[in-house]
Amino acid sequence: MGKATIVVAAVLLATVSGCAQAGSDGGREAGDDIPIPGQEWALKDGRVTSAEYGTAMGRFVSCIRDAGYPVSEPVLSPADNLTLIYEVAPSGAPETYNNAVQSCNLSHLSMVEPTFVEAQPQVMDEPLRRAVGDCLRRQGVAVTAEERNLREFARSAKDETRVVDCVTAQWPRVYPALPAEVPLRF
Incomplete structure (x- = not known):
């Protein structure tokens, strides 16, 4: 498994595992739906707008930079056309x-x-959809050419891991100038 595959797989695992505050023993707290204080402003009404997400991402990037680490400007992920990478x-x-x-x-x-x-x-960009579909076909998966996102590819492949492997294998070829690490949500 390559470095990019491992990173994407780790991000995927964290994404599909869900996020909750850790209790003092490292486990999830009983009130998993209680927002983390620094994010409560965006979560208090139970939904997050595009503007709120952009503000939160801006605060995250500023925090990383304030900690002394260079961060690229976030760009929209072609994997779902929603996540900023x-x-x-x-x-x-x-x-x-x-x-x-x-x-x-x-x-x-x-x-x-x-x-x-x-x-x-979530709607995957066409160049990545084609590349992922071709990758899955080479593995013997019967894709319909109607798949528009990761969940639909996983349903066709009956295997999320195959889809992750195809995305991570095709990503650098299709999007060489974009960040290599990308969260994948099914």
């Missing part, structure tokens, strides 16, 4: 970097992003 340049001690990113994520984005993205129709 970016690159962070890690440096220094891995634990320090990971703690900074995690702190910024929990403070600004971890619940806002999935609340926004999962409430919207």
Whole structure:
């Protein structure tokens, strides 16, 4: 498995696992629906608008930059045309970097992003749809050519892992200038 596949798989696992505040013992708290204080402003009405998501992403990026790590300007992900993707340049001690990113994520984005993205129709860009469909066909999967998002590809393939593998394999070829790490939500 390549580095990009591992990163995307890890992001995918975190995305499909859901987000909740950790309790003092590291487990989920009983009130999983209680927003994290730094995100409550966007979550208080139970939905997140595009403008609120953009504001939360801006705060997240500023937080990462304030912690001393360069971050690219977020761009729309062709995987769903909803998620804003970016690159962070890690440096220094891995634990320090990971703690900074995690702190910024929990403070600004971890619940806002999935609340926004999962409430919207996801539509993959055509070049990536074609590439993923071709990749799955080469593996013997009968795709319909009607698939428009990850969930529909997974339904056709009867396997989310195959779809993740095809997206991660095709992504750098189809979008070489975009960030290599992209969250995938089914």
